[in-house]
Amino acid sequence: MSALTESGPRRVDPRLGSSWLLLVAACALTVDSGLLVAGGLVFLTGVSSLIGLNRRLVANGLLATAMVGLQIFVMRAVFAEDGVLAVGTGAALEAGVLAPILSGSAETAARLGAFLMAAMQFHQFTRPSDLTELLTRGGIPHRWAALPAIALRFLPLMQTELTAVWQSQASRGLPTERTRDKLKALLPVGLPFVYRSMRRANELALAMELRGFGVLARPTFLVELRMHPAERAAFGALLAATLAVLLF
Amino acid sequence: MSALVEVSLESVTYEGSLLPALSEVEFSVEEGEFVVVAGPVGAGKSTLCHCLAGAIPGYYAAAVEGKIRVAGRDLGGAPLGELAGIIGYLAQESQTQIVEGSVAEDVAFGPCNLGLPREEVRRRVESCLEWVGLSGFGMRDPRTLSGGEAQRAVLAGVIALHPRLLILDEPLAELDPPGRGSVVEGLRELSRRGTSVLLATTRPDQVRPFADRIVSLPLASEQPNANCSRRESAGQVTAGARTQTELAGSARRPEAIMPGGSGVRFDRCTHIYPGGRTGCTDVDLFIEPGGTVGLLGANGSGKTTLGKHVNGLLRATTGKVLVEGLDPGGRERGLVRARTGFVFQNPDYQLFGDSVEEELAFGLRVRGMAREQVERRVDQALSRFGLEAWRGTHPHRLSRGQRQLLAVAGVLAARPSVLVADEPTSGLDPETALHVLRELGSVAARGGSVLLMTHDVELASTVVDRFTVMEEGLLRPIALPSRQQVAG
Numbered sequence: 221m222s223a224l225t226e227s228g229p230r231r232v233d234p235r236l237g238s239s240w241l242l243l244v245a246a247c248a249l250t251v252d253s254g255l256l257v258a259g260g261l262v263f264l265t266g267v268s269s270l271i272g273l274n275r276r277l278v279a280n281g282l283l284a285t286a287m288v289g290l291q292i293f294v295m296r297a298v299f300a301e302d303g304v305l306a307v308g309t310g311a312a313l314e315a316g317v318l319a320p321i322l323s324g325s326a327e328t329a330a331r332l333g334a335f336l337m338a339a340m341q342f343h344q345f346t347r348p349s350d351l352t353e354l355l356t357r358g359g360i361p362h363r364w365a366a367l368p369a370i371a372l373r374f375l376p377l378m379q380t381e382l383t384a385v386w387q388s389q390a391s392r393g394l395p396t397e398r399t400r401d402k403l404k405a406l407l408p409v410g411l412p413f414v415y416r417s418m419r420r421a422n423e424l425a426l427a428m429e430l431r432g433f434g435v436l437a438r439p440t441f442l443v444e445l446r447m448h449p450a451e452r453a454a455f456g457a458l459l460a461a462t463l464a465v466l467l468f
Numbered sequence: 469m470s471a472l473v474e475v476s477l478e479s480v481t482y483e484g485s486l487l488p489a490l491s492e493v494e495f496s497v498e499e500g501e502f503v504v505v506a507g508p509v510g511a512g513k514s515t516l517c518h519c520l521a522g523a524i525p526g527y528y529a530a531a532v533e534g535k536i537r538v539a540g541r542d543l544g545g546a547p548l549g550e551l552a553g554i555i556g557y558l559a560q561e562s563q564t565q566i567v568e569g570s571v572a573e574d575v576a577f578g579p580c581n582l583g584l585p586r587e588e589v590r591r592r593v594e595s596c597l598e599w600v601g602l603s604g605f606g607m608r609d610p611r612t613l614s615g616g617e618a619q620r621a622v623l624a625g626v627i628a629l630h631p632r633l634l635i636l637d638e639p640l641a642e643l644d645p646p647g648r649g650s651v652v653e654g655l656r657e658l659s660r661r662g663t664s665v666l667l668a669t670t671r672p673d674q675v676r677p678f679a680d681r682i683v684s685l686p687l688a689s690e691q692p693n694a695n696c697s698r699r700e701s702a703g704q705v706t707a708g709a710r711t712q713t714e715l716a717g718s719a720r721r722p723e724a725i726m727p728g729g730s731g732v733r734f735d736r737c738t739h740i741y742p743g744g745r746t747g748c749t750d751v752d753l754f755i756e757p758g759g760t761v762g763l764l765g766a767n768g769s770g771k772t773t774l775g776k777h778v779n780g781l782l783r784a785t786t787g788k789v790l791v792e793g794l795d796p797g798g799r800e801r802g803l804v805r806a807r808t809g810f811v812f813q814n815p816d817y818q819l820f821g822d823s824v825e826e827e828l829a830f831g832l833r834v835r836g837m838a839r840e841q842v843e844r845r846v847d848q849a850l851s852r853f854g855l856e857a858w859r860g861t862h863p864h865r866l867s868r869g870q871r872q873l874l875a876v877a878g879v880l881a882a883r884p885s886v887l888v889a890d891e892p893t894s895g896l897d898p899e900t901a902l903h904v905l906r907e908l909g910s911v912a913a914r915g916g917s918v919l920l921m922t923h924d925v926e927l928a929s930t931v932v933d934r935f936t937v938m939e940e941g942l943l944r945p946i947a948l949p950s951r952q953q954v955a956g
Binding site: 274276347348349373376377380381384385387388389390391392393394395397407408411412415416419420422423424425426427428429430431432433434435436438439440441442443444 | 521522523527548549550551552553555556557559561564565566567569572573576577578579580581582583584585586589590593611622625626629742776779781801802805806808809810812814816817818819820830831834835864878879882
């Protein structure tokens with residue numbers, strides 16, 4: 221029986237996870253110092269590595285953060301500080317103008333990155349069914365409460381599907397080595413992927429319906445959602461910290 | 469016994485299709501009866517299963533002429549959720565039916581939805597996982613399961629509902645022989661306890677000893693016009709079908725062996741996945757030019773992992789793989805892929821053309837063939853695989869078995885000199901499966917090397933030179949009849 225109920229390292233109560241996410245969001249939105257924000261991102265990245273988050277996932281998260289920062293930088297450089305188009309006047313090329321734009325863009329990206337890192341930690345350690353149970357207990361109808369959990373499960377599945385389609389087409393001789401090849405491969409990879417996604421969504425919905433999904437407003441859950449004393453204490457501490465950050 | 473299921477269908481025609489997928493079907497299933505619905509690829513078995521589960525017309529748009537009653541209820545328009553506990557349905561593709569993030573939670577999904585007490589749910593989960601041979605798999609992420617393991621996990625989830633009628637569409641297609649035997653015996657036991665079982669398959673000989681009755685569905689084009697009830701007693705499988713042994717004995721190699729490349733060599737090949745799971749360990753294997761090696765092994769033993777090294781989809785963690793003298797994991801990967809064909813277990817990952825014809829032409833065009841040559845090869849492939857009638861049809865309008873045929877045809881049209889085929893005959897009837905195997909064997913006949921991963925030992929022995937078996941990532945030789953012995 222224990223094999224079905226053991227919590228394992230991947231299980232954190234969703235209330236505790238949510239409070240952690242809330243604290244990071246509050247910090248990312250309210251902390252003024254750019255250095256502190258950057259330090260927070262470094263800290264969260266370190267925590268992600270320590271708790272065993274997939275390194276590739278963390279690297280991709282940081283890459284996405286950097287891309288967003290670059291986009292913000294380009295947009296702000298193009299429009300300059302006061303919203304006037306800087307391109308053509310040469311103002312954007314002056315170091316005196318670019319430096320604050322660069323630091324401001326980096327700071328915004330770091331705020332987003334910190335939240336993204338916390339969201340990945342939440343995703344990693346929250347069991348989708350726990351999230352559904354929490355929402356159902358909160359009075360949300362089961363059909364709706366299950367949606368975030370389904371989405372959480374569907375994303376990695378789609379990643380697996382995309383890899384499988386990519387491998388399949390590559391093995392048929394589709395060139396995928398160079399960047400140009402990869403761009404050309406978007407259609408032969410994208411179409412089966414979209415088809416598979418739609419088919420998978422449809423068949424998943426059918427499988428759920430046939431197994432009684434949505435018949436009862438309050439179904440049973442295999443594992444009872446229960447906070448341990450230590451989790452309660454951590455939950456309280458995180459909420460208090462969030463409140464302090466928002467108030468002071 | 470009273471009839472739990474009454475089927476009286478005149479026709480079922482999918483939206484956008486001119487021809488019915490199913491016509492003139494009439495039979496009933498009693499309480500506790502084990503009925504097998506047998507028929508070749510494209511006969512409409514999946515359509516019938518969809519109808520019986522209430523998925524047609526609710527989920528799949530189709531015009532249904534006729535009636536189906538289950539447990540006294542007319543299925544036309546019945547809410548599917550209300551049928552849970554009455555009907556349990558295992559559709560053909562198992563991976564798409566996994567709902568939850570762990571095997572145990574997935575098995576528990578149905579009983580939880582019915583509001584059963586937690587202790588009862590746990591009891592059912594444990595007993596059903598044990599029943600399908602997946603004890604100890606409860607906490608596994610379903611994405612890490614092999615095809616056969618996933619099929620058994622979904623079956624456990626369906627049985628956990630304790631349905632009165634169990635509908636199973638090709639439940640044995642991806643299972644290894646021991647798994648197949650235990651599942652069929654388990655189904656027989658369920659029917660003895662009062663559950664009606666309706667099992668659709670292209671291979672009735674695998675379940676014949678356990679079935680009470682076999683209902684045969686011929687191809688739609690061969691179906692009788694009207695008023696013909698197609699009931700059949702056990703042991704009288706139609707289709708004029710010969711048994712697998714008879715078919716295997718009739719097989720002959722299509723062409724003489726010609727000199728070719730330098731074969732495929734695995735040299736102490738080990739693959740460890742990120743996360744530490746071992747795919748294969750110290751594999752030494754040589755497939756000579758003109759040779760066909762049959763790779764057997766239980767579900768999840770590492771066969772697919774090994775096959776993916778041949779065209780560089782996976783790189784050996786230690787050891788090396790050489791394909792006609794080239795390293796598929798290095799800079800020569802493009803060259804290796806140009807001469808290697810890979811038939812995947814799931815054909816849907818590679819079908820994207822607007823028509824069957826387009827689909828066949830794709831693999832040839834990306835290899836830079838001239839238009840005339842492409843047209844000629846496409847015509848040949850259509851003819852060799854009996855797909856002419858579907859030339860202009862969208863691939864996803866074909867049945868699962870027909871899509872499988874198309875995927876094989878697409879790979880062979882490029883005439884690869886090295887071929888890896890991962891369960892190319894799953895879900896195919898014996899005649900079609902043998903035809904596919906002989907076509908795959910033609911690669912070796914031209915001097916190429918073939919690695920065939922299969923559970924179809926008897927049929928495969930008609931084209932395979934020697935068998936080898938994988939057990940938990942390790943390769944072991946095995947003494948099974950090969951092509952020469954079968955021919956002799």
